[in-house]
Amino acid sequence: DTGVSQDPRHKITKRGQNVTFRCDPISEHNRLYWYRQTLGQGPEFLTYFQNEAQLEKSRLLSDRFSAERPKGSFSTLEIQRTEQGDSAMYLCASSLRAGVGSGELFFGEGSRLTVL
Amino acid sequence: GESVGLHLPTLSVQEGDNSIINCAYSNSASDYFIWYKQESGKGPQFIIDIRSNMDKRQGQRVTVLLNKTVKHLSLQIAATQPGDSAVYFCAENRNRDTGNQFYFGTGTSLTVIP
Numbered sequence: 001d002t003g004v005s006q007d008p009r010h011k012i013t014k015r016g017q018n019v020t021f022r023c024d025p026i027s028e029h030n031r032l033y034w035y036r037q038t039l040g041q042g043p044e045f046l047t048y049f050q051n052e053a054q055l056e057k058s059r060l061l062s063d064r065f066s067a068e069r070p071k072g073s074f075s076t077l078e079i080q081r082t083e084q085g086d087s088a089m090y091l092c093a094s095s096l097r098a099g100v101g102s103g104e105l106f107f108g109e110g111s112r113l114t115v116l
Numbered sequence: 117g118e119s120v121g122l123h124l125p126t127l128s129v130q131e132g133d134n135s136i137i138n139c140a141y142s143n144s145a146s147d148y149f150i151w152y153k154q155e156s157g158k159g160p161q162f163i164i165d166i167r168s169n170m171d172k173r174q175g176q177r178v179t180v181l182l183n184k185t186v187k188h189l190s191l192q193i194a195a196t197q198p199g200d201s202a203v204y205f206c207a208e209n210r211n212r213d214t215g216n217q218f219y220f221g222t223g224t225s226l227t228v229i230p
Contacts, residue, residue: 033217042205042220043160056217091159104150105218107159
C-alpha cells in the first residue's frame with residue numbers, strides 16, 4: 001500500500017496522559033498536513049509542513065500540541081496533558097509541491113482519539 | 117435531489133436519480149477547490165477539483181460547477197448509486213502555489229435509497 005498511513009488507528013487514554021500519533025505520507029510528497037475532525041464537522045486545519053519545515057500552525061494548535069517532521073518524511077503529532085475536548089479524529093494528508101499534479105490532498109484513514 | 121449545504125446537511129435520493137450537492141465558500145481570494153467524499157470511519161477521498169479560472173469541470177459521473185460571483189460551488193452526481201452514500205465536503209484553498217491550508221465546509225450527508 002503506497003497511500004498515507006497513520007498509526008495508531010484508535011487510541012483511548014485517560015485525561016492528563018500524553019499521546020503521540022504517527023503519519024507516513026506518500027513517499028514522493030513533500031507537503032504534509034494535520035487536520036482534526038469532530039463528529040458531524042469537516043476537517044479543521046492544524047498544521048502544515050513543507051519537507052521538514054513547519055510553515056503554518058492554526059490557533060487551534062494550543063501549547064499542548066506539537067508536531068514534528070524531523071527528516072521531511074514521517075511526522076508525529078503529540079498531545080500533552082490530554083483533555084476530553086481533544087477527543088476527535090486526527091487526519092494526516094500529504095500532497096505534491098505546487099505545479100506538480102493536481103495539488104489535491106491525499107488523506108490517511110485517521111487516528112481516532114478518545115479521552116476518558 | 118438537491119441540498120443547500122449548511123442549511124440542509126442531509127440529502128436522500130433514489131438510486132439512478134441525479135444528485136446535486138451545494139457549497140457556499142467564504143473567501144473571494146480562494147483559487148482552488150476540491151470535492152471530497154468521506155465514508156464512515158475513513159479519511160476523505162478526492163473526487164474532483166476545479167481552479168478559479170474555470171466554471172465547470174467534468175469527471176466520471178461527476179460535474180463540478182463554480183460560480184465565483186456568488187461564491188458557490190456545486191457537485192453533480194449522475195445516476196447516483198448506493199456506493200455514493202457518504203458525506204461530501206467542499207474544500208477551498210486560498211493560494212494553491214504556496215500550499216496554504218485547505219478550508220473545509222461542514223459537509224452534506226448523501227443517502228442513496230435503493
